[in-house]
Amino acid sequence: MKLKVFADRGSQPSRAVLILCKANGIEFEEVQIQLAKGEHKSPEYEAINPMKQVPAIDVDGKFRLFESHAILRFLATAFPGIAEHWYPADVFKRAQIDSALDWHHSTIRRGSVGVVLNTTLAPLFGRPLDPQAAAEAEKLLSASLAKIESFWLKGDGPFLLGNSEPSIADLSLVCEIMQLELVDEKLQKRILDPYEKVRKWVEDTKKAIQPHFDEIHAAVFQNKEMIKKALAGAGSGETKTS
Amino acid sequence: MKLKLFVDRLSQPCRAILIFCKLNGIEFEEVTIDFCKRENLSPEYQKINPMQLVPAIEVDGEFKLFESHAILRFLACAFPGVADHWYPADLFERAQIDSVLDWHHSNLRHGTTGFVFNSTVGPLLAGLPPNLEAAAEARKVLLASLPKVESFWLKSDGHFLLGRSQPSIADLILVCEIMQLEVLDEKVRKQILDPYKKIGKWIDDTRNATQPYFDEFHAVLFRAKEKLIKIRSTGSSDETKIK
Numbered sequence: 001m002k003l004k005v006f007a008d009r010g011s012q013p014s015r016a017v018l019i020l021c022k023a024n025g026i027e028f029e030e031v032q033i034q035l036a037k038g039e040h041k042s043p044e045y046e047a048i049n050p051m052k053q054v055p056a057i058d059v060d061g062k063f064r065l066f067e068s069h070a071i072l073r074f075l076a077t078a079f080p081g082i083a084e085h086w087y088p089a090d091v092f093k094r095a096q097i098d099s100a101l102d103w104h105h106s107t108i109r110r111g112s113v114g115v116v117l118n119t120t121l122a123p124l125f126g127r128p129l130d131p132q133a134a135a136e137a138e139k140l141l142s143a144s145l146a147k148i149e150s151f152w153l154k155g156d157g158p159f160l161l162g163n164s165e166p167s168i169a170d171l172s173l174v175c176e177i178m179q180l181e182l183v184d185e186k187l188q189k190r191i192l193d194p195y196e197k198v199r200k201w202v203e204d205t206k207k208a209i210q211p212h213f214d215e216i217h218a219a220v221f222q223n224k225e226m227i228k229k230a231l232a233g234a235g236s237g238e239t240k241t242s
Numbered sequence: 243m244k245l246k247l248f249v250d251r252l253s254q255p256c257r258a259i260l261i262f263c264k265l266n267g268i269e270f271e272e273v274t275i276d277f278c279k280r281e282n283l284s285p286e287y288q289k290i291n292p293m294q295l296v297p298a299i300e301v302d303g304e305f306k307l308f309e310s311h312a313i314l315r316f317l318a319c320a321f322p323g324v325a326d327h328w329y330p331a332d333l334f335e336r337a338q339i340d341s342v343l344d345w346h347h348s349n350l351r352h353g354t355t356g357f358v359f360n361s362t363v364g365p366l367l368a369g370l371p372p373n374l375e376a377a378a379e380a381r382k383v384l385l386a387s388l389p390k391v392e393s394f395w396l397k398s399d400g401h402f403l404l405g406r407s408q409p410s411i412a413d414l415i416l417v418c419e420i421m422q423l424e425v426l427d428e429k430v431r432k433q434i435l436d437p438y439k440k441i442g443k444w445i446d447d448t449r450n451a452t453q454p455y456f457d458e459f460h461a462v463l464f465r466a467k468e469k470l471i472k473i474r475s476t477g478s479s480d481e482t483k484i485k
Contacts (some may be wrong), residue, residue: 050394051345063334070340078333091320092305098312103293105347151292 001079003028004058006048008035009219012112013068014055016175020075020168022212024082036124069101072168085165096161100152100169104176108148111141112176115191120183124230141191148173149195158204166208174205181220182227243320245270246300248290250277251462252363254355254422255310256297258414262314264455266324278368311343314411327408338404342395342412346419349387354419356380361481362425366473367466377484384434391416392438401447409451417448421460424467427474427481 005021005028007014021028033039033054040052049056049066056066057074065071076087088094114137118130148160155162159170177198180188192199206213247263247270249256263270275281275296282294291298291308298308299316307313318329330336360377364370397405402413420441423431435441449456474481 051390065337065341067341067344069344070337073340074333074337078337091316094319095307095312095316098315099307099309102309102311102347105344106352110348147293 002060004031005029006031006033006045006054006056006058008033008040008054009216010035010223011054012109012175012179013172015178015216015219016168016171017055017057017068017071017075018216019171019175019209019212020072020086022216023209024075024079024086026075026079026082069168069172072101072172076168083165085163086168086171088167093161093163097167097169100160101172104169104173107140107144108173108176111137111139111144112179113137115141115187116179116182119187120227120231124227138191142194145191145195145198148201149197153197153201158201159208160201166205170201170205171209174202177202178217178220182224243301244303246273247271248273248275248287248296248298248300250275250282250296251459252466253277253296254351254418255415257421257459257463258411258418259297259299259310259313259317260459261418261452261455262317262328262411262414264458265452266317266321266328268317268321268324310415311347311411314415318411325408327406328411330410339410339412342403343415345390346412346416349383350391350416350419353380353382353384353387354422357384357484358422358425361484362427362470363466366470374484381484388434388438388441392440396440396444401451402444409448413444413448414452417445420445421463424463425470430481430484 003021003026005014005017007018007030009015009018009032018030020026033045035054039045040049040054046052048058048064051066053066055068055071056064057071058064065074073087076082087097115134118134118137120129122129152160153162157164159166160173161167161169163170177192180191245263245268247256247259249260249272251257251260251274260272262268275287277296281287282291282296288294290300290306293308295308297310297313298306299313300306301320307316315329318324329339357377357380360373360380365372391403395403399405400407402409403416404410404412406413420435423434426434
């Protein structure tokens with residue numbers, strides 16, 4: 001199967017898809033869709049994904065798919081040679097991973113996107129920072145991290161659901177948490193310091209997927225520098241949430 | 243497998259699961275968790291679902307699962323005799339159904355639930371203060387989602403989502419969600435839904451394909467609708483003021 005992955009490495013779900021492919025030796029062509037340049041709004045890209053978001057995939061020039069969790073599930077089951085731990089065939093284990101992925105949408109994802117946008121990224125999209133929205137998003141994010149700490153990381157193994165090896169749920173959620181690298185260091189610490197198990201799990205997930213994890217996440221650190229320069233140039237300082 | 247469903251029939255995803263089980267002859271024990279009475283917050287229920295939401299299931303007194311899409315996928319795969327069209331074994335078809343379900347979370351669900359709860363169910367049924375700002379935000383998301391269902395997810399060929407000729411778990415989930423709009427002020431509901439002819443037809447097709455269980459499990463919603471009509475006629479409600 002000839003696979004194209006339409007991605008922006010600055011996007012958390014894009015990174016999860018790219019890392020799964022690299023870690024499992026799935027051959028693919030990476031097509032960069034740069035969100036900052038509005039490339040996701042082009043008519044050409046709208047033909048690939050009418051929702052105008054990344055990531056999306058194209059298989060053999062015929063089958064198109066978007067929504068990162070759907071893509072991760074598809075890749076894990078349709079491509080040969082994917083290690084079972086990413087998305088086990090056992091219906092009970094698989095259901096628990098599905099549950100974590102679904103839970104993620106309205107919790108970590110919503111909270112993280114809200115914090116990063118409203119404390120840091122908004123000016124780059126021509127919008128004002130919104131400390132109130134940031135504070136609400138931080139509350140949601142903190143409450144969600146607390147649930148990972150107390151519930152999702154229960155069990156013997158180092159990964160979600162007590163698994164001994166990472167699944168697509170670990171990949172998706174850790175890529176999301178890595179987006180916090182874009183915000184002010186003090187805010188990052190405030191958000192993550194209370195959760196020792198979460199911090200250990202992020203490190204364990206990174207270690208389990210090297211060198212691909214760091215290779216794909218280089219974009220986050222590049223973006224961090226670019227954002228600092230862009231905001232300094234605009235004359236705005238860092239904002240604090242209340 | 244001995245299955246318990248922890249549900250509130252007023253909840254959209256709960257109804258989807260109840261209808262699915264009945265249609266496929268899956269035996270279960272229904273345990274009501276009344277959201278308006280805050281039964282989801284009890285310590286007993288927290289042991290079933292630490293997120294304190296419905297639905298949740300328990301299998302053989304041991305395996306617990308929450309998140310309605312995960313539950314439907316599990317039931318479709320784990321129980322014998324479930325027709326393939328609900329969650330096809332073909333990986334390409336299955337992936338497209340996964341895609342709608344995921345899209346639904348941040349779009350139709352987020353919009354509908356946020357709007358209905360913050361403008362109507364919360365203040366008029368659960369005694370919570372109305373949150374007009376959150377309702378307005380959610381309404382925007384809802385109004386942006388419906389055209390996507392009308393023009394993209396409902397292709398011209400088939401009766402159901404993705405142009406399919408038979409319903410999948412995605413049809414059940416999304417239609418049960420849109421049915422929640424029945425509890426809104428009728429003028430508001432018509433204003434939102436009337437522009438979408440394909441959606442109207444698809445709701446009817448899904449209802450017809452899932453009778454008598456569709457009507458059976460939506461009865462509680464229509465009783466809530468009647469109760470709300472009475473409440474609205476006695477006092478004033480802020481629902482029509484939301485922009």
